[in-house]
Amino acid sequence: METVDEVDAPQVRQCPECGAAIAVPARFVSWCAACDWNVDPSAPDPERGRLAVFRRRLAMRYGQQLAEEIERNGQAADQVGPDRSTVLAFGVSLLVHSVTMGLLLAAGALIIGGWHTRILPLFGVMLLVILAALLPRPGQLPRHAPVLYRADAPRLFELIDEVAAAVGTTGVHAVVLDTTHNAWVRTYGIRNRRVMCLGAGLWEVLSPQERVALLGHELGHFANGDVRSSFVTHGALQSLARWYAVLLPQPVVRLVYLCWNALVFMPRWAVYGLIVLLDGLTMRASQRAEYRADAGAARAGSTAAAITLLDRLLVGDAVEGHLQHESITAPQANGGSRDRETREAAEQALWERLAARIGSIPESEYERLRRVSAQRGHSVDDTHPPTHLRRRCLAAAEPQPARVVCDASRAQSIAAELAPARAWLARRVIRYNADY
Incomplete structure (x- = not known):
């Protein structure tokens, strides 16, 4: 046998x-x-959407240009003040916001100035309702995901604070966990508090030092700034995206839809043109921010950990496939048990099996994925530089030791703090029929 x-x-x-x-x-x-x-035996997934294709091509072009500049001159050569494109992007963003404010004033004029007509205030109220739906909003914490604060996970926040100091910024106010193979940072609320999301699909397959590098990369976005994440520019892009979605043509099943499509044809293309313009003006700065964040990852966790972190990004499909497999087989293996001990054992084993599965991937497979990445121009999303270029820049730079070390004791303490959230996420993946 x-x-x-x-x-x-x-x-x-x-x-x-x-x-x-x-x-x-x-x-x-x-x-x-x-x-x-x-x-590369499998054909790449076709890209959907005119904007996604445009952004991916732009990201690849600027990513290649910046990678060559960084390899030739180093990171410091590109760390200058706002360039002309950034200033123009700020101006276009203000133009978008001025249109929104103009419509808001028009709605107020219809309501107040046309009160004696009785009909104009109705149009003003309708315009206010539309604007309320399309205006950019402050970020919010996810409602259906575990959210940890400093009192919930002091050792994790202590590590985040140390990494933040290493990259030249401050920590975060909250940490969100979900099941994805991803991580991100952003602000939320009117006070612009900071939140970091750690996807368990990525966090659980990383070594302790790779996790430090991940924190360094994400916090590096706060340290270096990104014009696309600023309140003015991000809000303008958000508003334009909402307008574009509303102005999309409708299937012509009635005459009214044909009239609508004709009415919004020019406004839709005007909005699309502004999105393309803002993308073109901000993409280079956004790409530069990613390379700088990678440098922050190397500074905090070491160059070696930052490089292997980028390799782990290439196995996202394997992680998602494993979790999908678990969502089908785990309930069957346990018979939908309502026994608490059986459920808890299955929840704990889910993340351990994922780590073991990804840990069993040989170096030859990573090398194949790196070559596929170079051929396809793999990136985290349609605004990131290609992953193979990010890895190449890190490998070409002077190796840096870790400024923050996560030893076994600290890693175990953080794992204990994350245990309730890991169990909750495991339940989401396994999808038991039991009541919770």
Whole structure:
């Protein structure tokens, strides 16, 4: 009878293209490192949406340009004040907000000045309702996800504070956890408090030092700034996105829809043009902010940890696939048990199995994913620089030691603080039929 090790043992095969010997574990793609045969057997997902395609192409172009500049001159060569594009972006953003304010004043004029007509105030109220739906809003904390504050996880916030000091900023007011293979920072509320989201699908597959690098990257966005995240520019992009969604053409099933499509044709393209213009003006600065955040990751967690963190971003599909598999098989394996101990054991084992699954990925598979990343221009989203360029810049820079160290004792303490949230997220993944 075959053991697990025998099933997963590498098998030697011959490349059908160049004849070189290739050895890959049975659970992974068979490919040739010599000639790149079968390095990318699956076709990339088609990009949907005119804006997404435009942003991806722009991000790749600026990402390549900035990577070459950083490799040639270093990070310091690009750390200058606001350039002409940033100033123009600020002006366009103010123009967008002035249109919104003009419509708000028009609604007020219709309500107050046309009160004697009885009909004009109705149009004013309708305009106010539309504006209320389309105006940008302050960020909010997620409602259906665990939110931790300093009193809930003091050791985690202590680590965040140390990393923030290493990258030249301050910590956050709240930490949100979800199941995604991602992390982000933003502000929320009218007081612009800071929040960081840690996706368990990413956090759980990282080593302690890679987690420090992740915190350094995210907090680096606060330290370095990003014109797209500023109140004025972000609000303008948010308003334009809402207007564009409202002005999309409707299927012509009635005459009124045909009239609507004709009425909004020019405004829709005007809004689209402003979005493209703002993207073009802010993309370079946004790309630069990502490279600087990567430098913050290296400064906080070490260059080596920052590089391997970027490698972990390439296995997002494997993480999502594993969690989808768990959502199907875990309830069946436990028979939808209502026993508390059985449920808790399954919840704890879910994240351990994920870490073991990702930990079993061999270096040859990471190398294949890196080559696929270079061919496709993989990035975290349609505004980030390509991941392989970010990795290349880190590897080309002078290696940095870790300024913040997360040892085993600290990692265990943080894991204990996160345990209730991990269990809650595991329940979301497993989806028991039991009542909670």
